[in-house]
Amino acid sequence: MNQTLGKIRDRLHTLARRLGPLGPTLARLTVGLVFIGTGWGKLHTLPDVTEYFTSLGIPMPGLNARVAASTEFFGGILVLIGLCTRLAVLPMAFTMVIAILTAKRGDLHGLTDLVGFEEWSYLVLFLWLAVAGAGPLSLDRLIAPRLDRWFGSGAGKKSGPPETVTA
Numbered sequence: 001m002n003q004t005l006g007k008i009r010d011r012l013h014t015l016a017r018r019l020g021p022l023g024p025t026l027a028r029l030t031v032g033l034v035f036i037g038t039g040w041g042k043l044h045t046l047p048d049v050t051e052y053f054t055s056l057g058i059p060m061p062g063l064n065a066r067v068a069a070s071t072e073f074f075g076g077i078l079v080l081i082g083l084c085t086r087l088a089v090l091p092m093a094f095t096m097v098i099a100i101l102t103a104k105r106g107d108l109h110g111l112t113d114l115v116g117f118e119e120w121s122y123l124v125l126f127l128w129l130a131v132a133g134a135g136p137l138s139l140d141r142l143i144a145p146r147l148d149r150w151f152g153s154g155a156g157k158k159s160g161p162p163e164t165v166t167a
Helices: 002-019 022-043 046-056 061-081 085-101 111-116 118-132 139-151
Strands: none
Touching: 022 046, 022 061, 022 085, 022 118, 046 061, 061 085, 085 118, 111 118
């Protein structure tokens, strides 16, 4: 019986390792597509967004509407393709904090309300991506070796531009 349970556990661990790249990939695809859509919508309705920001008491509502729309749209693109992900999610996370503190403030009566907000879910995903990175199925992972060669990474490695290989 213990041997059978051990085999099942080992198979589950193997399956989990193989499916590991799905977590960050699905998170990036989900929030990337959502924020491309919301950013695009805001960019094309800036007067309405500015009016809404004014009603929330957000300072410089015209400027902040443009910043929020651009952050969502261009950040969503970067997150979707997994390029500069750790950096791109930071301003996106900030927009979620601002959304919670302004647009959702009246609906916030406790921790249960907070964790029920979709903005909180996005904030958590952004923070996870900031810490964990874009994952192996991303442009970040594709260009990382080139950046390491260019800038050097770690002691004893030569920094500077990559060497040209000739045949």
